[in-house]
Amino acid sequence: MANASVNKRNGQMEYFDKTKTTSLLVSRIVSYIFLVFVTVLSLFSFYLLIINASRSNAQLQAGFSLLPREHFIDNLVTAWNDTSIFFLPQGILNSFIVSAITCILTAYFSAMTAYGICVYDFKGNKAIHKFIILVMMIPTQVSALGFIQLVNQFNLTNTYWPLVIPAIAAPATYFYMKQYIDSTLPLEIVEAARVDGSNEFRTFNFICLPILKPALAVQMIFAFVGSWNNFFTPALIISKKELMTLPIMLSIVRSRIGSQAGDMGEVYMIILLAIVPVVIVYLFLSKFIIGGVTLGSVKG
Numbered sequence: 001m002a003n004a005s006v007n008k009r010n011g012q013m014e015y016f017d018k019t020k021t022t023s024l025l026v027s028r029i030v031s032y033i034f035l036v037f038v039t040v041l042s043l044f045s046f047y048l049l050i051i052n053a054s055r056s057n058a059q060l061q062a063g064f065s066l067l068p069r070e071h072f073i074d075n076l077v078t079a080w081n082d083t084s085i086f087f088l089p090q091g092i093l094n095s096f097i098v099s100a101i102t103c104i105l106t107a108y109f110s111a112m113t114a115y116g117i118c119v120y121d122f123k124g125n126k127a128i129h130k131f132i133i134l135v136m137m138i139p140t141q142v143s144a145l146g147f148i149q150l151v152n153q154f155n156l157t158n159t160y161w162p163l164v165i166p167a168i169a170a171p172a173t174y175f176y177m178k179q180y181i182d183s184t185l186p187l188e189i190v191e192a193a194r195v196d197g198s199n200e201f202r203t204f205n206f207i208c209l210p211i212l213k214p215a216l217a218v219q220m221i222f223a224f225v226g227s228w229n230n231f232f233t234p235a236l237i238i239s240k241k242e243l244m245t246l247p248i249m250l251s252i253v254r255s256r257i258g259s260q261a262g263d264m265g266e267v268y269m270i271i272l273l274a275i276v277p278v279v280i281v282y283l284f285l286s287k288f289i290i291g292g293v294t295l296g297s298v299k300g
Contacts, residue, residue, distance in 0.1 A: 049275070052268040060264040075269040082266065084256075085249040086241035088273070095228055095246040096277055098160055102167040103223035107216045109168045114177035115204055119190055129178070136171040140232065151237055158240050163233060173219045180215040181208075217288040224281050228274075246274050 052060060054072035059065070080088050117129055151162045185208060193203040209216070231247035238244055250270050256262040 046275075049268060049272055053265065053272045055265055055268075057263045057265050060268075071265055072269075075263075075265040078263060079253075079266045079269045079273065082253065085252050086244065088249065088270065090242060091244055091246045091249040092273065092277065094160075094243060095274075098163050098234075098245060099224045099227040101160075101164045102227040103220040105164060105167040106170040106173050106223040107220045110170050110173035110219065111177045111181075111209065111212055111216060112204060113174050114181050115185075115208060117178060118181045118185070119187065132171045132174055135169075136175065144232075144236065147233075148236055157237050158243055159237075160243075162237050163227070163230075167223070167227070170223070173223065176219060177212070177215055180212065184215075185211055214289045217285040221282055221285050225278055228278055246270075250274065 051065060051068050053075055054068040054070070055065065056069070056071045056074070059069055059071070082088060085091065113132075117125060147162070147166075151157055156162050189207060189211075190203055193207050198207070229247060230245075231251060234245045235248055235251070238248065250267070253263075253267055253270060257264060257267065
């Protein structure tokens, strides 16, 4: 009797183990299929962009195609040498300079502001935090008229200062950095640095910033992409062709669509070239995100 009950129990356990293994295998296969589907769906638009960049204007107007054509180099040469937008490489360089400075200023000063709010306990601390959160709710377009008037008063039109200086005040980035500091930065580290004689500026730059590296990398990516794609503000203050950023140049080329001078192949080529620097910046900064998360897990 005892042996029969033991054998029965062992048989039930083996059955449950096989059932559990089968269900885990099925769920894993379904997960992989779903991930592959989402990946293909995400990359399909980039594939179509590359295909369209290799087609002529007549071929694009003829309809949809999944196969590349032979006009990739022709579209590249046309976009590269289009004198109506001054010089495309200059536009790429202009956008990169503005975006790089913007993402650095946004990440650094937002982290510094969040650090001050989190570490220092002073009167008005919570009021300042609430005020910054309220500023997040004000759309850029609402203050555009006053901003343009201010730019004109200081004779800053056709300069990049109005594009990079406002990046110092980034409420959304501040909010993200504050949440990250609250959850990952032990105040004991700051207190220990003070005891060891480190000044506040050195403590922030050499002790706290390395801890915040993953959050800084994330926000620098967002800030770079946001500035790179920004058309509204540069279009208001920049009129010289040699200072135009890439979105302005792209809008000029797109405005010709429908006329005899319009070339859809050139438009797709410019869009493709505009994506490349963003991908490079993402690949460069993403290693800091992975490295920071790995370091945090090891320390934890």
